[in-house]
Amino acid sequence: MIWIVLVLVVLMLGSALAVLYLRDLLSAVAASAVVSLLLSLLFVFLRAPDVALAEAVVGAGLSGVLFALVVRRLPKGADA
Amino acid sequence: MHATDLFTIGNLLYAGAAGLLLIGLYGLVAKRNVLRALLALGLLDAGGNLLMVAVGYRPGADAPIAVGGMFPAGMVDPIPQALILTAIVIGVGVLALGLALAVRVYETWGTLDLQVMAERIAAGDRRSRQDNIPVPAAGSAVSETEEQSA
Amino acid sequence: MKTKRELHLGGLIFIVGLGVLLAALLNQLGFGGAPMEVGQGMNALGGATTGAGNIVTSVVLSYRGLDTLGELTILFTAATGAGMLLARSREAELADAAAPGAIVRIAADLLFPFLLLLGFYIIIHGHVSPGGGFQGGAILAAAYFVPLLTGAGRGLDERSASLIEGLAGAAFIAIGLLALAMHHGFLAPIGPRGTLGHLFSAGSLPLLSSAIGLKVGAELAGVLAHMGQLEEKP
Numbered sequence: 001m002i003w004i005v006l007v008l009v010v011l012m013l014g015s016a017l018a019v020l021y022l023r024d025l026l027s028a029v030a031a032s033a034v035v036s037l038l039l040s041l042l043f044v045f046l047r048a049p050d051v052a053l054a055e056a057v058v059g060a061g062l063s064g065v066l067f068a069l070v071v072r073r074l075p076k077g078a079d080a
Numbered sequence: 081m082h083a084t085d086l087f088t089i090g091n092l093l094y095a096g097a098a099g100l101l102l103i104g105l106y107g108l109v110a111k112r113n114v115l116r117a118l119l120a121l122g123l124l125d126a127g128g129n130l131l132m133v134a135v136g137y138r139p140g141a142d143a144p145i146a147v148g149g150m151f152p153a154g155m156v157d158p159i160p161q162a163l164i165l166t167a168i169v170i171g172v173g174v175l176a177l178g179l180a181l182a183v184r185v186y187e188t189w190g191t192l193d194l195q196v197m198a199e200r201i202a203a204g205d206r207r208s209r210q211d212n213i214p215v216p217a218a219g220s221a222v223s224e225t226e227e228q229s230a
Numbered sequence: 231m232k233t234k235r236e237l238h239l240g241g242l243i244f245i246v247g248l249g250v251l252l253a254a255l256l257n258q259l260g261f262g263g264a265p266m267e268v269g270q271g272m273n274a275l276g277g278a279t280t281g282a283g284n285i286v287t288s289v290v291l292s293y294r295g296l297d298t299l300g301e302l303t304i305l306f307t308a309a310t311g312a313g314m315l316l317a318r319s320r321e322a323e324l325a326d327a328a329a330p331g332a333i334v335r336i337a338a339d340l341l342f343p344f345l346l347l348l349g350f351y352i353i354i355h356g357h358v359s360p361g362g363g364f365q366g367g368a369i370l371a372a373a374y375f376v377p378l379l380t381g382a383g384r385g386l387d388e389r390s391a392s393l394i395e396g397l398a399g400a401a402f403i404a405i406g407l408l409a410l411a412m413h414h415g416f417l418a419p420i421g422p423r424g425t426l427g428h429l430f431s432a433g434s435l436p437l438l439s440s441a442i443g444l445k446v447g448a449e450l451a452g453v454l455a456h457m458g459q460l461e462e463k464p
Contacts, residue, residue: 028119032122032123054368058171058368059122066172091261102245109241137261158289166298173307177315179312
């Protein structure tokens with residue numbers, strides 16, 4: 001059981017670093033959706049199914065879509 | 081105390097939550113792009129939520145939901161779950177407002193880079209909505225003559 | 231463009247110090263040993279008091295109902311602020327005029343009703359299984375994105391969305407005031423309890439869930455509509 005948690009936590013922290021250090025903004029948005037997905041799996045492990053459902057829908061769904069709708073309207077040179 | 085004593089599920093989860101908090105905080109402080117700062121704010125939210133739900137956990141207990149009409153014997157704490165449910169939805173509301181602000185800021189100052197934006201604000205250098213060309217400040221005759229003489 | 235990554239030194243020192251503080255604090259806290267006194271009380275009495283099989287839903291809607299009301303207010307303020315900031319004139323609605331292909335259109339038309347069904351299912355069953363108003367409302371808002379892909383502004387009439395949002399919010403407060411008028415207290419659970427785990431149980435809790443779900447769904451769908459109508463890049 002601990003190995004599953006280890007893999008999830010390591011992947012989550014790796015994706016969090018990728019959010020900050022990926023150059024393309026759209027890839028960073030995708031990485032943040034991955035963080036939310038792994039976080040919702042951790043919530044399932046913590047016996048919190050309502051929170052997992054909310055985090056999966058909001059973090060991996062709505063949040064990513066909102067960001068992507070904004071990012072696609074920006075010119076390419078606006079990344080940092 | 082051996083190193084393997086530290087390798088427990090609780091320490092892993094707390095380390096994950098603290099890691100998210102620290103990474104989000106560093107991103108918020110260090111990044112110059114407004115959208116990346118908003119992404120880091122989302123990471124900060126995620127770390128705080130994980131920490132609170134992890135505090136409410138009790139080993140060997142079950143989710144606080146009745147199965148087949150009966151509640152399980154041991155249940156985890158329902159209060160942090162209810163509070164974090166609210167916090168997640170508030171997080172997406174804040175994100176929506178932040179994105180709207182970022183869009184308007186980009187249209188007004190023509191850049192998403194915070195340092196360049198600070199310089200342009202200090203110089204009073206706005207952009208028009210469509211063409212990204214400088215416009216004089218609205219309703220100010222002095223700046224208009226300055227524009228003509230510049 | 232910078233090719234070398236520069237590190238923000240002050241930020242690094244700050245998070246190292248914060249990391250040490252968090253480590254000390256969490257070491258003191260321990261894992262899985264929280265006293266949980268109020269939580270145990272709610273676990274023991276929640277099912278019998280409200281008749282809901284999902285204790286987290288009963289906490290959200292009746293024990294901490296005022297927090298939910300505050301959260302609905304915050305979400306309303308944020309969505310209204312975003313709408314005000316992103317207000318556009320009418321001709322910008324047709325900015326995204328690229329016609330989608332036949333596959334996207336047909337798939338979207340087939341998928342949209344199922345997503346709506348899933349959202350309503352999770353809202354209605356919030357008191358017997360994991361789910362509830364917020365989750366189902368967010369799914370409804372995410373379901374709206376599918377017709378958004380096939381053409382900006384299609385599928386959501388903004389006026390009817392704000393009407394649904396306002397009526398649902400007013401219904402939530404009206405049910406709470408009804409409970410107050412019946413001398414139980416604001417947002418106390420009223421109505422027939424029923425048997426635990428059945429769909430028609432827990433009195434007013436499914437109604438509160440439905441109100442929250444419709445409100446959250448309409449609000450977030452409105453925000454998505456505004457984001458989807460942004461102008462072309464210069």
